[in-house]
Structure formats: structure tokens, C-alpha cells
Amino acid sequence: MSGTCSICRHLLAFAALVLLAGAAGCAGLNGMGEVMPGRVAMLSNCSECHRIFMPEEYTKEEWAPILDRMLPLVSLGEEEKMALRAYILRNSR
């Protein structure tokens, strides 16, 4: 059988996500040694349409309206969106 291998592509995408999440797991530890699910959610969901914008790139005031526009674009549950928003605002400039 030939043709496009959609399973392969999914596996590749999944592997990339795992790598991202792995990196996030290390860098995402805060002082308390607590993993930040918001960071993982950001790295894996906010790079679909553009590069990742890091929290430090904007102030809290700038992020608020941006997040109001961007969060509806990602398919995450309410809790994950709240974690994502909290992570970005906490680490904003």
C-alpha cells in the first residue's frame, strides 16, 4: 500500500508534542518544583497558527486582550485555558 500515511504523520506530530512537553516539563518547574500545566498547554496549543509568543514578550495589560482573542481559538477545556492564562499572566513582563 502506498499513498499518504496519515498515521505516520499523526505519530510524528505526537512525537513532536511529547518532545515539547518534555522540554516544558524541565523548564516549566517553578521554584517549588511544581510542574506548570499552563506552560505545557501554551507550548502545545499556541503554536498552531504562529510561532510561540513567550509570556515575557508582553505586559500583563497587553496580554489580557490578546488572551481574550486567542484562547477561544484553541480547543482546550475551561480548566486548561485558565491554567494557560494564569501561567502567561504570572510570567508576563
Ligand code: HEC
Ligand atoms: C487559530 C489560529 C491561532 C491560534 C490557535 C492562536 N493564535 Fe495567536 N494569533 C493568530 C493570528 C491570526 C494572529 C495575528 C492576527 C491577530 O492579531 O488577530 C495572532 C496573534 C497573536 C499574538 C500577537 C499579538 C497581537 O496582538 O496580535 C499573540 C501574542 C498571540 N497570537 C498569542 C497566542 C496564544 C498565547 C495562543 C494560545 C492560547 C494563540 N495565540 C493561539 C492566530 C492564532
